[in-house]
Amino acid sequence: MRGRRNIQIPSSEKNFKRLARASMFILCAILSYAAFAKQPSAAVGPAAGDLLQFLDGSALHGQITAMNTNTGVVLQDSDATQPIAFQPVHVDFVRFATAQALPTSAEAGNCNFKFFNGDEVFGVLNSLNDQQLELTAWFGSVLKIPRAAVQSITFLSRGYRVVYEGPTDLDGWTVSGVQGGPSNWSYRDGAFIGASGTLGRKFDLTNSCTVEFDMTTKANYQNLMLSLFTDTVDRLDFGNDGYIFTFSQESAQLRRAQRGLAPVDMGNAILPNPDKKERLHITIHVNREDSTITLMADNKVAKRWKDNSGFTGKGGGILFENIGGSEPVRITNMRISSWFGRFEPDTNPLVQTNADSILFANRDRAVGKIEAFNNGAVKLVTGTNHLDIPMQRVRQITFTPGPNSHEQRGPWEVRAYFLRGGMISFRLGNWDKNSVSGQSGVFGPLSFRTQTVRQMEFNLDKQRAKALAALPDEFGAVADE
Amino acid sequence: MNLELLRMNKYFSQRAVLSLTAMLIAASCVSGFSALIIRGGQQIQVQGNGVLMFNQPTVVNELPDVAVPSGSTTDALLFSNGDFLYGKLVSIDPQRSVRWQHPDARQPIDFKSTNVTQIDLSNGRRTLEESNNCKIDFINNDGIKASLISCDKDNVVVDTAYAGRLKLSRATLESLVMVPPLQPVLFEGPTGIEGWTPGKAAAAAAMGDAGEWKYRNGAFYANKAASIARDVHLPDTAQIEFDLVWKDVLNVAIALYTDSLQPVSLAAKESAPDFGGFYSFQVHSSYMQMMPIKKNDPLRELGGIAVPALMKRDRAHFDLRVSKQDRKIALLINGLLVKEWIDSEGFAGKGTMMRFVHQGQGGAVKISNIRVRPWDGQLEEASPTQAHRVNDSVRLADGSRLTGTIEKIADGKLAIATGTSTIQVALSKLRQIDFASQNVPAAQTNSQPVRVLLTPGYTVSGYLESWTADAMTLKSPEFGEAKFDPKAVSRLQFAHD
Known part of the structure; x- marks a missing residue:
């Protein structure tokens, strides 16, 4: 025995050291999360105007002044001495700063139309026969569509309304730290980005509703909680009567919260995300009358829960909390709609029979x-x-469904996303500040008002940069294996 | 800040550790944080806001910027609002217009530099300048390497490979350290997978989800547990450099002075095939550790370093200096000495090989610019603070120090006036100069203030007069106006009011 060299470290001490190291690691991570942005990010100031984003993740703000096959996508950037004309071959999307929805009628006849090519339109059904569907879209255009292209028609109830669509800013939202800690929810370019703390807002969600949003996170562990029907919007409160989801990329857990009682675990759902995509479109349909909550990811049903104790939601707000520590989460394309109706939400539209x-x-x-x-x-x-x-x-x-055909699409094949919902894909002919025109295989010649479009996506068949990617990434495919 | 310091024996029960740690982590999650205060001894320190520190750690909250080549083939232009654009920098003119070529734009784009914060340039790999004989630090934290030519009462004249001859104002200088002639490089790479030995799948699998290191463009990449090793003929005193770039979580271990080309699981090292002792340098996103590893010996740790500064980054230049005789391993990150480990039980390393191990459960990692060479055993001394530099101070190779006013350097000699006499010192005996602090005249220019990161890892600041494919013209109180080779520049950081 030669003193310390031969001292056998007891397993408890090894565990201690492991624990110590892990604790140190965690604490350092906590210490530094506020500055998680990687070098060489500089301090980022506010960004305003339309957003032109490229497939490689690079982006410029400014004002889109023209888009057509002659000039390309023309951006007036305040930092540039002249308008910049980009060919669209590497454009990901354009997000417009000043989109504006047209007023919609609350009368009967409003429908949600889904098409086999993935397009979706909200509007009023004008006529339908075995050859053709005619509708007046909420974005103002009258569309005549071959019946064979139509996947489904859902008649919206009389009280249907879009309660919230955004985000467009933090106005109306409450940003709070957890138990006095920091809160890092911020808004930028149509996204809430949260690294810690809570983000809540009161709505009037007292009845059946649908909450949908894109959730983007790199974390493969649970790092986003969503409280529904809460009346507390400055903290996550298990004492509220409502429902609380906890999300990761791969799963979701639902708990029932009830005043004066311990939360009840209603079970987990595996999200249909075999590719472990960072961005998932989450849709939650709540049917108060049936006491059912249906969770969908990327339009596929993950699970439908029935609360056999009866619907418990009493508050009208929602609240997000990032519980993942250093890994930020982005919330985009959020839409909350309320039915006040009786019909069954369309929970499984893509199951083809x-x-x-x-x-x-x-x-x-x-x-x-x-x-x-x-x-x-x-x-x-x-x-x-x-x-x-x-x-x-x-x-x-x-x-x-009819015969399935998919043709390779060029860069000018775009998909326009409309305020109040819906999206259509077409070959863009011309975009100016008043109108958009183009040609669709489903809708034929198209024309609609520019202001109704909130985002236009290009290069529909090309791979996007990771949604959370920022600056030059030299790992490329290696990191994605 | 209120500081509550609990002193505890390191060897208390696991239960206590578990509950304390859980409590403290919970506390840390709900409390604000401020500066860390570290005191010595084998203690756990608990601060009032929940911060735990173990084993005399060093905390590195800030690191110098250095240019770690990205390997990217395009330049990147960053704006103050977070916008950025890839492409190619064409020129910057004196009117502060940045001309940029984007592959999808028919014409070059002219941006006003008003809101440009940074330009990253896709210059190649770190270049060596074997002829440099000194390292010069400026009072504004700039630093360059160069070859010392001469000095008078106002200026120090140096030659550089990237900007030709520079006349440096003494008033802007903090220190000049003579760099011994570089020893011949024993290993430089990687240049391919040849000569490297991947870890066996079973060994890698034991570390987690098994992957492999892949070679591409002068670098190894891995994003799952993987090992790769090579005999790089580590000398008894060695300088070991490499660049690390990571994505998400960093979790790698580098075995030094090993005699095994296969990874060793520390948890099962006693049942592993025989291996000689080595050091395991464990690098995580914000924490590092040096462990001597020997078969049949309990695991030991030489001490940890918390490096929160790395959490703000995705790349760093690592420089390890090893002396077997002194049982010492020093770690410099981005040129900053952050830790010296002394192994009180003798130097553990028995081999001359290195092994790079992605430990799994981390993100993608890139290792490049690995370089091994003998080391002279010298680490530069920290310069006195500016307030204390009333006179010039000259440190000689034998450790003695002269204080006075340097009159000149010429013909291989330094002349320093000390009181009534002037002493001549051969440059071959000179180790370091700490310059007396002086007032620095402000530069007269309307150009853009800019900080320039040079590819070899140096930094200069000044006012950008122009940039063309042939030259970057920079005006600075440090050296007046100089033309730099654009290929030596990896980043321009613009300062704005």
């Missing part, structure tokens, strides 16, 4: 072959039965 189906106002469903639309009725053949169903009894029609 080989039959048409009709969902009735009383929630019955009939499956068969839709053969015709005559005199305000749908003719549905189910086996040997022929049913003539008045349109006013129909809540949703889902059509059998």
Whole structure:
């Protein structure tokens, strides 16, 4: 034995050291999270104007002054001495700073139209027959569409409204630290970015509703909590009557919170995200009448919970909290809509069957072959039965998909995202400050008002940079293996 | 700040550690943080705001900027609002217009530099300048390496490979350290996968989700547990340099003076095939550790360093100086000496190989510019603070120090007036000069203040007069007006009012 050299470290001490190192690591991470931005990021000031983002993650703010095949995408950047004309081959998207929705009618006839090419339009159904659908979109255009391109028509209830669409800024939101700690929720370029603390806002979510948003995080552990129907918007409060989700890239947990009682774990859901994408579109349909909560990721149902104790949500607010420590999370493309209605939310629109189906106002469903639309009725053949169903009894029609074709799309094939929802893809002909025109394989020649578009995406078939990527990344494919 | 210091024996029970740690981590999550105060001894220190420190750690909150080559093929232009654009810097004119070429723009774009904060340039790999014989630090934290030519009462004249001959104002200088002639490089790379030995899959798998190091453009990349090793013929006194670039979490270990080309699991080292002792330099995102590893000996740690400064970065230049005789390993990060480890139980390393191990559970890592050469065993002394530099101070190679006023350097000799006499010192005996502080005249220019990171890892500041493909013209109180080779520049940082 030669003194210290031969002292055997007891396992408890090894564990202690491991723990100590881990603690040190965690603490240093905590110490430094406020400055997680990687070198060479400099201090970032406010950014204003339209945002032109490239596929490599680079971005410029300014004013888009023109977009067409002759001039390219023209940006007036206040730092540039002249307008800059970019060819669109590497453009990811343009986000417009001053989009404005047109007023919509609250009367009956508002529908959500989904198409097999992935487009989606909100508008009023004008006519429908076995050859053609005609609608007036909320963005103002009258569209005539071949019936074969239509995937589903959902009749929105009379009280349907979009409660919130954004984010566009932090106004109205409450940013708070956790138990006196710092809060790092901020707004930038259509995104809430949170590294710690809570972000809450009171809405009027007292009934069935849909909450949807894009969640972007690198963390493969749970790092985002979402409290629904809370009346406390400055902290996460398990004493509120409501529901609390905890998300990671791969899973979600739902808990029922009730005043005076311990939270009840309602179970986990595996999110359909086999590629471990950093950005997921989360949709939560809440049906108060049925006490059901349906969670979807990228439009695929992850799980539907039924609260057998009855619907508990009493507050009208929502609250996000980043619980991941150093890993920021981004919330984008948020939309909260309220039905005040009775019909079943469209929770599974992308499940393709080989039959048409009709969902009735009383929630019955009939499956068969839709053969015709005559005199305000749908003719549905189910086996040997022929049913003539008045349109006013129909809540949703889902059509059998046609032949699947996908052609490679060039850089001028764009997808326009509209305020109040909906998106259509088309070949852009011209964009100016008043109108947008182009040609769609589904809608034919298109024209609509520029102000109704909040974002236009280019190069639809090209791979995007990681949503959280910032500056030059030399790892490339190696890091993505 | 209120400081609550609890002194505890390191060897208390695991239960106590668990509960204390949980409590403190919880406390740390809810409290604000301020400066860390570290005191010695084998103690755990607990500060009032929940900060834990272990094992006499050094805390490095700030690091110098150095240029770690990115390997990127495009330049990047950054604006103060966070915008950035890839492309190629064409020119910067005296009217502060930055001309930029973007591949998708038909015409070059002229940006006003008003809101430009930084330009990253895609210059190549770190270049060597074997002829430099001195390292010069300026009072504004700039620093260059150069070859000393002469000195008079106003100026120090040096030759550089990147800006030709520079006449440096003595008033701007803090210190000049003579650099011994560089020893021949024993290893420089990587230049390919040849000559390197990947870790066996089973060994790598034991560390976690197994991957492999891949070679690309002068660098090794890995994003999962992987090991690669080579006999780089580490000498008894060595300088070991490499650049690390990481994405997300950094979690690598570098084995020094090992005789094994295969990774050794520390948890199962006793059952591993025989290996000689080595040092495991463990590098995490904000914490580092040096561990002597020997078979049949308990694991020891020579002490840790907390480097929160790395959390703000994604790259750093590591420089390890090793002396077997002194049982010493010194660590410099971005040129800053951050830790010296002394192994009180003798030098553990038995081999001459190095092994780079991605430990898994981390992000992607890039290792490049690995360089091994003998070391003269000398680390430069810190210069006195500016307030204390009333006179010039000259430190000689034998450790003696002369204080006075340097009259000149010429013909291989330094003349320093000390009281009534002038002493001549051969430059071969000169180790370091700390210059007396003086007032620095402000530069007369309307140009853009800019900080320039040069690819070899040096920094100069001044006013950018112009940039073309041939030359960057910089005016500075340090050296007047000088033309720099643009290829030597890796970054321009613009200062704004």
